[in-house]
Amino acid sequence: MPKYTSDDIKIIDALDHIRTNPWMYVRNLKEPLPNILSYFAESFIHLGVKRFSIQDEENFFIIKTETDWFENSNVTLSKVFSGTHGYDNKGWVERGEVFLTAFYIPYFTTGKAGDYGDKNLMAEFSRIHSSELLKYNGRLLLISKQQIVPDNHGIIFNKPPQSLAELENQRRWLDEIIAHTKQNDS
Secondary structure: OOOOOHHHOOOOOHHHHHHHOHHHOOOOOOOOHHHHHHHHHHHHHHHOOOOEEEEEEOOEEEEEEOOOOOOOOOOOHHHHHHOOOOEEOOEEOOOHHHHHHHOOOOEEEEEOOOOEEOHHHHHHHHHHOOHHHHOOOOEEEEEEOOOOOOOOOOOOOOOOOOOHHHHHHHHHHHHHHHHHHHHHHO
16 A cells, blocks of 8 residues: 655645546536535534525525524635635534535625625615515525626536546555445444
């Protein structure tokens, strides 16, 4: 088995990794939003957010929570949305916020811990919809259904084919796991 050193460890940018390997995180790359919304629901459960709702309103999704999930956090909104912070005292959490940024989906959030995102989105939503939809107690996250992917986006929408050497390496790795599991089971 090869020996690894600290030189083999590469620090990667979360946004770049998601954009170059999106199939690792999102099942449907043509419509990533439903999967991204599921990350929010999972995060809320992990973070102890007691009540939340996800509403589908024409060109927007609205997430409302009874508490502001950033209010008692030691992390800033910009760090979570940029992907530089995805863990808390309970461990690593794949957060929905970073996926919105990675997939160029416009959003705006407001709450006790501050505002973040595209403020024009809130104005656009307010022109079209009732202000009743925007009532919340903790945090409101407004998500556009319009993915705005720039020309130089960097997202690889199709998983690149693996070389024979890569496939053989995966097979050896799986063979080792199977042998180890059989040894422990006996």
